[in-house]
Each structure stands twice: as structure tokens, then as C-alpha cells.
Amino acid sequence: MNVSTWAVRKEDRLARFMRIRRQTLALCAGLSAEDLMVQSMPDASPGKWHLAHPTWFFEQFVLGRDPAYRAPNPEWHYQFNSYYESVGPMHARPKRGLLSRPSLDEVRDYRARIDEAVGELMERGVDDELAARIELGLQHEQQHQELMLTDIKHAFWCQPLHPVYREALPAESSAASLLMHFMQGREGVVEIGHDDSQRFAYDNETPRHHTWLSAHALAHRLVTNSEYLAFVRDGGYHDAGLWLSDGWATVQREGWQRPMYWQEDLASEFTLSGICALDPQAPVCHISYFEADAFARWAGARLPTEAEWEDAARGLQIAGNFQESQRFHPVAAPRGEGMLQMYGDVWEWTASPYVSYPGFKPLPGALGEYNGKFMNGQWVLRGGSCATPQDHIRASYRNFFPPHARWQFSGIRLGQDR
Template structure:
């Protein structure tokens, strides 16, 4: 690498680092210290913890590469570690809402100090190893930006006042009913997984490998609120024949009767911009894998496999309704030909369990705990959502959640055998 290329790379790395770190703070604008300390359920985390944990990640895995580095806040490491057992013990996840200290001001100061130290490190020069660590930290931060939004939404919905996080900045420009059509997918041997060595990917997206696709079709758009409402009104939540056994047990135990955030009258839903009338043409969201699978059975269809999804999405530009649009809610499909809404709006449940690809090798050391150890009892989602940063998503990206999870912006695309 020549000197001029090295200089550009250093400046680009610094600019990207500062942009993403500032965006996390921007998502917290208007939120009080009290807002940022709420933990409304065990699966969520306080906003303040997200701010601090993402900073700890850079301190631990970037600055900590230097044996001479000394942390200014070693006493905080126990409560800011998430699940890296090889790094050390950690505070129990369901009890993060008890962490009144450090204060929000102290966390902001911590972020500023670590940002300054990482920035200085970058400007001294970026080699391949440092660039990879910083990019991993930034991708990790973008994941937590999305979690911050979904967690504050659940926290605001859980309280009687149900406050508005932020008024939607963009009204919908089109809201038409787009007929659902099933488009044929490719049959035969295809390659999926990350194969571009010049671009970032998590280890669980690799290696690129061959898989077989049987004859199938995929819906041209996402399932809408109106279509899911018909399932609810037809007794979908009362018919055990539609549900996986664990799903039916969950419905009974939790008393599910509709998607999370839908009101009991089925005419409105809670959003990050407050309560709004249910838009029949917008994608249904905040449904679990169990609900997605039950709806697909009711509709005489099934969920796509991740191989089918990726093969259909590879020809599509990774553009759509992402975090940058500041709608923070899925919008209706636009009239048009071909596959729509493959990216953004809602994460799409697939019929594929979250397991390793053939030949998978996790990252070495503690970073190997990032993805691989969660390959058990979870299902793959694809495509990103309205809370996902656009430059965080790619066709090979594999998100994963347990089948009961509902608080993420997750929705449904149907598939069929043919």
C-alpha cells in the first residue's frame, strides 16, 4: 500500500468512526436520563447501557490491543461486558436496569474520552488488523443503534403515558394496495454467503458455499397489516392446528391475540411517533417466528429459506426504508414489477434455523464469541428494517433471534413450493 492510499484510508476510517459514533448520540437526542435508564423487559437493555457498552467494546478490542494501555474506568468493565466470557465475568443482563451508576453524564464523558483515544490511534496510521477491528466495532455499534430504537419503543409502550420518541419526518408518498403475486425463484445449485474479501462481513456469513434450491416461488412483497388482520379475525390465534407446539404453548402462556403494539380494538398501533391508525397496506411488524409460521400455514404458504431469500435478493439494490429515512416504521409497497421490499422496512423471518455454514470458522480469541456460540435454538432473519442503518446491511447479512421474539421490527414474506 503506497503512502497516498494509506493517508486516504486513515482519513476515511476516522471520518466513518466519528460519523457512526455521533449518530448513536443523535438517536438519544431528546431522551432524558430517566428514559435512558429504563429496562422494560429482560431481552431489552437501557439506552445508557447501549451507549456505554459500545464504548467498552472499542476500549476492550481496539485500545486494549496495546499492552501499555490503561483503562480509566476498570471498575465499569464488569457491568459493560455483555457476553464475552473469555474476557471476564459480567453483570446479569436482566438486571441492567439497576445500574444507576455510572451516571449518564459520566457515560457521555467516557464516550468522549474513548473516542478521542481511538481517533488519535487511527490518525497515527491504520494497518489491516486495526482497520478490521475498528470496522467490527462500528458494525457492532450500528447493531446497537437498532437495538436502542427497538428497546426505547418497548419502554415507551410499556408506560401509561406512551410518549412519542420522535415525530416521523416524512409522510408516506404513496399508499396503494399492491396485489400479492408469487414469482418463480431459481431451481438448482446456487452459491450463498459472503464472498467479497474486500468488504466487511461477520464470520457467520462465511464461507460462501453451494446449496440446493428446489422449485419455489416467493411473494413479490411483504405481508400487510390488512392481510394479517384477516388472520386475526379468522381465529388464527385460537386454532392450535396452525401453530408449532412451542408456539401454541407460548400463545397460551403469554395470552397473545395480535401482534405486539396493536391495540385491542385492532384499529391502531403504537409506533415510535406515537399511536397511529393501522395502515392496512403497510407491512405487519413485531411478529415472532411462531406467528409468522402460523400465518404462512393459514395462508396456504410457507416461509422462505435463507438460500431462497438471498438468491432472490442478490439482484436487488440494498435500498429501501432504513434508519436514515427517520420514519422509524415500515411503509407500504409501491406499485411496480418484480420483487419489492427486500431491504429495509422489516426483518424477514426465514424457515432456516441459525446454524453454521459448511466450513465455518469463528473469529479467533474472544471475538469468536460474537456469533458462533448462539447457533442454537434461533432462526435467521434477512433484509434489515426501518431501524437498521442502510450501510450496515448486505445481501449475506444473517440476523438471528429466538422464535418467541417480537420486539424487533420483524415481519413476513411468503414462499411456496411449486
């Protein structure tokens, strides 16, 4: 986020603020206080915490910039801080499901009070730095919207009743199988990273820099369920030679036999609309980096680097199956020319470790803890998913997760050396 080059949005900032904040509440419609209290695993967080933490962020980093600001509930700062060590101590992440107080009603009221205070501040006028902090907070909120969906999906999957989050929309007719082909990528020196013409970027997308691309090609669409099923039936989870050492150890320890949420019949899967038939042409999802890498080896290919992916995506229209579609599940590739499904449907694992770009400088102060300190032991994903808000994504966006993670909507695009 470069505050010195921050541009005023065409959309009114206050309207944008309220729209995004209301969307988070809308995603909770139909969920009970009990649903929003559940923490199904240490990597997930309760829905109530997802409502409270971004609110804490606005209170801490926007309202709190005024030395005269007094928090109405300072004791909540400990509970709703995530990982900002320079701000103060925090409740242990794996134990967020124990936070029965404040109640859901109190958290909703907390959101309303902070929204009112931030709204009044914006109406009075904000300088460039504060405007940039508000935008960072909104981007942060959109990340938590996606996490709320993935976390409630995992929680409902752990439920013996397998509850339905939202009824499925009428099914789109699944196109006949699109034979995968590879499209030649550019070779030579290219530029990647945040372009100043873009309205926003996280610090980990900077600085824009040159990098070298060797001769390569990328698959024009994502790997489908039917293609991954062939890997499963061919014994992919039993062939140690396909797996990285840590991946094979994870498969053995966790007993993985198929993607997360696939049922034992290999013909159905758990979705946010309950258990549904597996669409053979839809992208396989909820795949770890280890599984994506093993599949690529089995297929005689590899995963793209993030530079290859970004160079192929730059200039493409950001359109696809996003959160706004209300499907909350990937769909089959549309017919079309060129690279398909580069945005939306599933986050695409890359072969690139999550490390800093040359010349990277984190944001000053506590906001510098947002991304930089996680640059070890994780891998980059690109493109967004069916749970990502469409206006949240861009070509330079770098998501990152540890290689064993698979509760996110993550999938596979293949690459090749040429």
C-alpha cells in the same frame, strides 16, 4: 470478517468512525436520563447501556490490543461487558436497569475519551488487523443503534403515558393495495454466503458455499397489516392446528391475540411516534417466528429459506426504508417491478434455523464469541428494517432471534413450493 482481504474504504476511516459514533448520540436526542435508564424486560437493555457497551468494545478490543494501555475506569469493564466470557465476568443482563452508576454524563464523557483515543490511534495509522477490529466495532455499534430504537419503543409502550420518541413525518400517500403475486426462484445449485467483493461480513456469513434450491417461488412483497388482520379475524390465534407446539404453548401462556403493539381496536398501533392508525397497506411488524409460521400455514404457503431469500436478493440495489428515513416504522410497498421491500421496513423471518455454514470457523480469541456460540434455538431473519442503518446491511447478512421474540421490527414474506 476476513482481515487478510481487508480493503481500505473509499470513505476516510476516521470520518466514518466519528459519523457512526455521533449517530448513536443523535438517536438519544430528546431522551432524558430517566428514559435511558429504563430496562422494560430482560431481553432489552437501557439506552445508557447501549451507549456504554460499544464504547467498552472499542476500549477492550482496539485500545486494549496495546499491552501498555491502561483503562481509566477498569471497574466499569464488569458492568459493560455483554457476553465475552473469555474477557472476564459481567453484570447479569436482566439487571442492567439497576446500573444507575456511572451516570449518563459520565457515560457520555467515557464515550468522548475513548473516541479521542481511538481517533488518535487511527491518525497515527493502523495495520490491517486493527482496521478490521475497528470496522467490526462500528458494525457492532450500528447493531446497538437499532437495538436502542427497539428497546426504547418497548419501554415507552410499557409506559401508561405512551410517550412519543419522535413526531411522525408527513404521511406518504398509501398506494392502492398491490395484489400479492409469487415470483419463481432459481432451482438447482447456487452459492450463498459472504462474497469477497463485499467490504465486510460477520464470521457467521462465511464461508461462501454451494447449496441446493428446490423449485420454489417468493412473494414479490411483504405481508400487510390488512392481510394479517384477516388472519386475526379468522380466529388464527385460536386454531391450534396452525401452530407449532411451542408456538401454541407460547400463545396460551402469553395470551397473544394480535401482533405486539396493535391496540385492542385492531385499527391502531403503538409506534415511536405514539399511537397511530394502522395503515392497511404497510407491512405487518413485531411478529414472532411462531406467528409468521402460523400465518404462512393459514395462507397456504410457507416461509422462505434463507438460501432462497439470499439468492433472490443478491444483485438487487440496497435501497428502501431504513434508519436514515427517520420514519422508524415500515411503510407500504412502492409500485414497481420485481421483488419489492427486500431491504428495509422489517426483518423477514425465514424457515432456516441459525446454524453454522459448512466449514464455518469463528474469529480467533474472544472475538470468536461474537456469533458462533449463539447457534442453537434461534431462527434467521434477513433484509434489515426501518431501524437498520442502510450501510449496515447486505445480501448475506444473517440476523437471528429466538422464535418467540417480537419486539424487533420483524415481519413476513411468503414462500411456496413449486
